[in-house]
Amino acid sequence: MFAKIIINYFAIVMLIVYEVDCRDRFPCKFDSSCVCVYTEKTLLRVDCAGKNITVIPLFPGNVENVSLANNRIQSVENGVFKYNSQLLFLDLSKNEIYQLASESFQGLFNLQTLIINNNNISSTVSQSNVVFEPLVALRYLDMKNNSNTGFAFNVSSLTNLETLKIDFVDGETYFGTEYKALRNLTNLDLSGYSGHCLMKILTPGTFEYLSNVQHLDLSKCRINFISSGAFKNLSYLDFLDLSDNRCLEFTGIINVTNDLPSTSIKVLRINKIHQTFALNTELLKCHIKNLRNTNIIEIHLDSNRLQLVEPGVLKMLPKTLKRVSIADNQFTYGEYLLDMFSVSVDDVNISYMGMSHYLKDMDEQCDTISLGGSSCGREPDIDQQSIKEINKTDSLQTYVDDQFIPIFIPHQLKRIHFRQCKVRYYFPKLSLSNNLLEYIDASFNTFYDWRGPILNLKHLKFLDLSNNFCSNVSKIFFIGGPNLTTLLVQNNLLGFVLPDDHTGETFAALTILKTLNLADNRIPNLPVTIFKSQKNLRTLNLSGNMLENVNFEMIHMTKLSNIDISDNRLSLLEVSFTKQLDDLTKHVRHLTVDMSGNPIKCTCDSIDFIKWLTTTKVVLLYKFQQECSSMKMYLNDSLTVYDQLRKKCSSYATTIVAVASWVVIFAVAIIGGLLYRYRWKIRYLYYIVKSKHQGYIKPMEVDNDYLYDAFISYADDDDMFVYSKFLKHVEEEGHIICCVHKRDFIPGKEIATNITSAIHNSRKTVVVMSHNFLASRLVFV
Incomplete structure (x- = not known):
């Protein structure tokens, strides 16, 4: 609520300033190419800079400030300012002025600042004080970069002058x-x-x-x-x-x-x-x-x-x-x-x-001048003494890797700048002498491995190790600086080590850290607890990395007000992360998040994220520059984007349900039809399997593994034909062993089981195809 009030107040102030600015600025009556503005005292400020003016116009008497810079004025005529006694500031720089008349500044007895540099004023200016005589109140005079020939300005009449800039x-x-x-x-x-x-x-x-x-x-x-x-x-x-x-x-x-x-x-x-x-x-x-x-x-x-x-x-x-x-x-x-x-x-x-220095930075030509002077040289016998002292001094000895190297620095030293010194080394174990060091800038070097620790940095508040090509930082490196509030480590290669810190030990000692910059470190992901100790963090910069998802815990960072995750690979923010952001707004009045430069997707998969944008109190920076990768719309109109996605994704849901239903119905129909068509084959297979599980009495000795030569399938109404004629000829005359159901079926078994067993134990199956057979149930078997 407070954030909205502040934003509204700021908008009102900007609107008022804009309206006042538009109301006060107007084309000057004496020269429409110039712009005039009234001051609080109803005096005019005139801006004629860069208007291609060749002649100084006559200004009204209520002019207080005049800028004629960057024009094509060649001279300052006599009396051109004689009516401008209230003029306090005059800028004539960057013109083509080559002469000043004796009464060029007549009437400017209240002028305090005169800037007339970058012109062509030369020896045509007299060394008398006539030109500047009217400027009795002048305090600031800049006449630099005029002629490079031999001349001098006589400024003896400018008794109130405080600042003089001349060639x-x-x-x-x-x-x-x-x-x-x-x-x-x-x-x-x-x-x-x-x-x-x-x-x-x-x-x-x-x-x-x-x-x-x-x-x-x-x-x-x-x-x-x-x-x-x-x-x-x-x-x-x-x-x-x-x-x-x-x-x-x-x-x-x-x-x-x-x-x-x-x-x-x-x-x-x-x-x-x-x-x-x-x-x-x-x-x-x-x-x-x-x-x-x-x-x-x-x-x-x-x-x-x-x-x-x-x-x-x-x-x-x-x-x-x-x-x-x-x-x-x-x-x-x-x-x-x-x-x-x-x-x-x-x-x-x-x-x-x-x-390195520019090769064309030529040497300055020096004259041989001998005006005498005191001799100066190195004191004698220093070199040998230096060697002896160095050899005796423990602080300059060579140390092995597992030893702490003592570093002696001035006790009162608070700030040290060691920027871009082309030093390529790793940070070993270091122990500094007692100090008050608060600020260290060691950026743009090649400290490629931060092993440490560096002890006795208890007063250190600012540390810049950016641009060092570092690919490794130990989990104990920062333990010597527990009072660090600003840590800048951007543009390194910490993405090779930070994803493996699942316990948050790397930054564990930095409990009062307020600003952390991890930008441009090629970080693909961050563990959930990487920042578990940063309760006082206010600014977190993770821009320019390779993050596809952010899910680290930050609910404990109740003072966090600025998160920069721009220029990564984020297509959306997960619900768990946006929930943390919303929870933080209960503690932080103005929480800003920069997601610009990410391939944000406005699809059905990200509809929850787009919806969150329409309701959250979090201020998303540069939304007007952030375009959805799948829609030609910007996130500053997230409500419209959400409405379109809701309609689009809702129609998709209906279509998906309808299509899925029809697919199920079609599949059921096909399967049902197939089952119905092949129902007897299926039953046959069923009984075959069942008979195998239940077991049957197999004959002890059969010719070619068959008990019968043929199974005779017939209708009950054809008994007379089968027993009196068919079996008589087949069995008695043909010596063929037949299986008939009233004679050879096993009592107590199901009909279908007996039929299946008979077919299975017979070399052939003979069907007595009659009208009675076609009318019986056996036809279905």
Whole structure:
């Protein structure tokens, strides 16, 4: 009932939103190709994006928001916005604008956001502040990806500007004194990813007049060298991105890490500061030693060909560090692994190890710049010491299969990302050191055999082992993580092992599991008790398997709200399963089942299932996409389907009964006729069998096994003829021994029995065919 109320309420809300949307959106009077919408303050929002407009129209004075993106506008004429003092947002991106007039933005003294990226504005824009002078309230300015020639925008009049996104292609190493007036500027984006950037050298004067900047993005700016002191003046800097400056290398960030203690740095991104196909690298103490004097929280070192870390580097990381990303590197075995205990991070990303890269990812051209700098090298006598320490350390020894292998991880670590690292191995018996681990993503590897168990994962809540080609999971593998709430194991080969778990031991330890994804595992069937311990399950995904029937028990899953059995081989749901679903609706307000992509049959065999669809409270998802395989109808109209099936199957029942009845009658008639026609033969056979069972006195010696030469069958009225004439000639003259009933039949036996015995003991049977014989009962014999 509650679910129906929610659905009705949602439908009403959507209808109201639709009506309001339809009522408010209308073609603008000043340009019918644009769409206008009134805001709550009776101001207009104008959408002219993608309308092939070449000239900016004159907007009314009550316009608040204007989008002219993705058109063919070439210039912003003087005074075109002079009546739009209430305009707050203006988007002119992705046009063909090549010039800005001195009064292009006249009248926009309340404008807060100006987006004019992806145009052709170049040196025609004067470096004077006349163009932007009216924009006294502007807070956000995006002029990225305009000309790639040498020019700069003078924005000194924008004293309220907070975010500035511009190109920097002069190759010069400074922002002039005009930027000193931008005291509110906190976000500076010069990234070459979204525009043009060429800043080969950074000096102490580069950001001298931008001392209030907090967020600085210098990614892909082709920086070759950074002088000492380049960031020292940025005391408020808390985010710095130097990624994809491939000529820097680790030696190029020494001056950066030396400056960062003077800042408020929290996030440092130095991804891909080596060439894509360079030799593998090593991170040394001298590269990052001054980071220990910062309060940095997050550091990114992705895609740096990193293979080794000098022992002691991890100990230099500040205690404030919480997140480290070192994905897409080439890490190998080394003594630095022993320093992991000293790290206080709670989130580590070491995904994509050993990944292949695009061959056409060309090296960045680097200039040979020699401006001096501190020397940096590995501390001496480390190699021999490393070998000795490794040999002494029990945690790095080789273990046999029946032993638990100890794994030491940082105590504070909560999340680890080990995605797509090309690791091919089985999970042996593992015992983790004391930890707070809550999240593990080890998907897209080749952990093909989950033997385990993996102990001491008592805090683990999320485990992703999907896409690992696993074909075996032991019944004790999950016992080390009893508090797991989300288990993702889709796209494996568990269909080879789960059908044999008739006692439900595989998932028995996961009693508080809420989400289980077993999709795409080639599962042909599931035992009834496979999920017997999952009382708290809320989402169960079995899609993309080979299930032809589902009959596992789920009545105990009183919190289950979402079942996905799509893309299997189900033609219907059995009554026992639908009954469980109906019982669950008594506990769950909104139970959804996804059966899309199954070959549902709308036949007489599935009429009970179709009928269930018309009455159940269970919400069947995507019914409008689910077509019956035997009828050109969709399950969203299940009542109509049921009505047609009921009529069709009912007529079939009548036909079947009628045909069966006629078949029975016809068979009885045929059998009766045959019995009547061959009744005497049947009686004869009957008496033959009966005589064999009762037994008769057989003659001791007979010629050729016959007692008589002939049995004489005649009517009683022909006695005179038989005894006076026939027997006299036959027996006396012909010496033929005859059997006649008044002389030779055994007294006390039935007539039919005597006749049968006489025929059986006589070589021939002679019938005295007379009118009397034809009129007697003997003719029937």
